[in-house]
Amino acid sequence: MLLLESMIDKLKSTFYNSVDFTAKEISWPNEEYAILCYYSSMVNKSDVQNQINVLKVQASVDEEKWTETMAAVKEPFQMEKFVDYICHGETIILLLTEKQMVHLTLPEIPHRSPDEPINEHILRGSHEGFVENVDVNIGLIRKRIRMPNLVVNKMEVGKETKTDVYYMYLDNVANQQSVSEVESKLKLMQEKTKSLYTAGEVGDYLEESVYSPFPQMLNTERPDRVFANLVEGKIAVFTNISPTVLLGPVTFFSFYQSPDDYNGRVLVGSFYRMVRVFSFLTAVFLPAFYIAIVSFHFEILPIELSKKLRLDISEIPYRPIIEAMILEIIIELIREASVRLPQAIVQTIGIVGGLVIGNVIVTAGLVSNMMVIIVALTAISSYVVPSVEMNMSIRILRFPFMLAAALAGFFGIVIGGFVLFIHLLNLHSLKSPYFSPIVPFEPKKIKQIFVRGPFVKPSPQTSSFDPEGRKK
Template identity: 40%
Template sequence: MKQPAFPNDKNEQSTANKISTFDTRVEFIKSSFGHAEDLLMTPIIYKEEKGVIFYLATLSDSEKIQNSILFPLIKYHSLDFGDIPYTVGVQSKLNLNDSINALLQGNSVVIIQGSEDIFSFNTVKDLSRSPKEPDSEKTVRGSHIGFVESLSTNLGFIRQSIESTHLKIIYHQAGQYTNTKIAIVYIDGIANPNLVRRVEERIQTLFTDMIFSPGYLEELVEDTPLSPFPHILYTERPDRTIAQLMEGRIALMSEGSSDVLILPVSFFSFFQTTDDYNSRIITGSFFRFLRVSSFLISLLLPCLYIAIIAFHFEIIPNEILVPVKNSVENIPFPPLIEAVIMAFTIELIREAGIRLPTPIGQTIGIVGGLIIGDAIVAAGLVSNIMVIVIALTAISSFTIASYEMSNTVRILTFPLMVSAASFGFVGIIFSLMFIVGHLCKLESLGTPYFTPIAPFNLQGMKDAIVRFPIWMLKDRPKELLVRNKKRLNQPRRWEKNEK
């Protein structure tokens, strides 16, 4: 079926906008959608002139059309069409191209014979869900509200919490076919304007068929997409987004997604949670240190075990030497193959648990892990100590606050195991040197990724591996080059008054 060429050809656009007859305009809209079955037409008669209401049944609310357009037309039939007080937002004097875009956004379009104006009504169907707490970012204390798939609703959550004119929102659209609406959110007067400008330039220069999910947007705007380490922080929590905005960072939000992209971020941002700041100082610091330690455990424990069994058996204490030797001596595979078999099995169980419905997934995770672990040890394919090592590795990776960073550490485990099986401790040290060098080289939106370690910033260490008291965190992150460097000027002022 031949489609009108109005979307891309400017000459044909101007020709289409000059179409003035009623029947021709109606036929143009119908043919623009290829006579799609969800494009509905409702004929109307107004002042003895025929008209038609166009809307997409998949995007528009039929009840809104009845109550907000048809009933006012019947009640105020003596007024001019443009003077009728409608109960929804209305725009007039649209051209044909604007009317097509309005329909694609869920609005209704009205054409009246004898009138050159085309009217658009806000009758968008509410497709959003209730703002419940995200499953991947649950917290013990604090807010239990999460973002939804509606961009306007999510921006409303932020506006409600930051009642300031300094909160700036910049809209862009990306995707030739999806035309996805993207919002850049930042605090004017805090955020570095150069970083905001850089994000805008990256969004404006995107040329792709679609922006389907945050993963598409992340790959198109991040500095080093081939790095295993995430450069952008995902969150579904309004309170966490607001805290990052107040630090001077920038949030990217898109229509149809509950995930917010925070940038720029550092390596240690992925180990921070909302509970760190809702808990007492010692408690919050302890659990953050535990998460950082879990990263090291899940990264190093399998390769250390392989190196010890294969090359450095002599460092095992005499008290446990005999049990370890009895456990591994009858295993037909070398330690590397053992570890790969168990790690691959754990990943299979984990992936199956995610893809299956929740009750079944939990059963598969528990029963499958117990049965497979017991059977594989009984069959003599894997030692029981290797099962313990891989189980501790998996549990440690699950304690990392970020899902993306948790995936990264599980992927890095495999090359580290190969290095350990090939060269022992020497291979592990060289692999770690390569990883640390890579971290020092990385940037997130042009800012150092491994800060405050490289470059070293003593002030930044107050909120990295552990959390100092809030009243001691007076400065915003140095690497962001924010306009307002002070977070707190005179905290705990009451102490001076009581002395």
């Protein structure tokens, strides 16, 4: 009895006497001392009790092979393994006399229902979304890809948190060089990382240019989007603590495709795809274009419009770049407040922000009417992008272009455009060209940037991997 009590005390101290850790004596056939251990917060107590009752009956019938017929594994007791099993939500039965332990896989980890992600709504198609449970997430993919060549591998990352990182791909489609690149970067992360909290930390290791404004991995919480990208030959990387899935290799134009493109008619899907690509130019260059005109190039405007703009701008006490910065910062403040505040208050913030920007700030003479229109069009254009990460990148990019336009007019915009283009050419996603199919130039695939082809004439979608690298 003294051995039993000391062992229970030792186990509880190992888990720092946490209130949700259970270690208690139970009766067991042909065993003098047995201890049941589990985290009550990670299992269903009734399921554990039912399973133990079944195991007791089986053990009393067959003393040697009772674990071979049940969902239980018997092995020699090792404290390190014991702690690892408990932390993963398993139930352990310690047989002290035999110095054995039996672990049952009965975890019940809390998670949401797979509802549609709030930041990736679509009009038609599947309305399922990933959750914070890896088994549910893998099941949502396997429900769509019923093939044995869907490979799912796992690495444990974080010496302290021991977070599971998974990567998934179709073996007969994915570029093996990209798969090797993912594996090598995850191994590097495994060696260097102590704690892993978010999918964004995984993305930092997978991306080659972390300081670039452009994301080199596509983030999504939609199973249908992951399914479409896996079929194209991409690799999905995700963790057991986040619903976010990272997809790569991707191109710049991958961020402008939406599941709605393929759920609607061909002409409609193609039209809105072209609108999204055009929105990039509007969101990045429109404020800079306006600043360049009113600062240096009034002569390109019609005389009537030029007179009206000069009249409005003459009442503003500072240069157009300051005017644009004030409005852009106010828009960003409203957007950030709308994200952080409770849903019931968001509409109020939108109304107040609209009144301040649309009426009061113009009446006060702080900004012109035309600048309000330009900034509003810019904000709307940036929100057209289906990807949240690319949306943020576009909003950041407009500021250096506005500054270049204020300093050198159209010449500054052209120089900035060349720098942006060169940067895009030098970017890679898992060693694949980021600006494909523009560079390297592939004429047959360029039309797929703007046009969604009909399924009666199927053709491979624009991708960032080399088709020659596929396994035959």
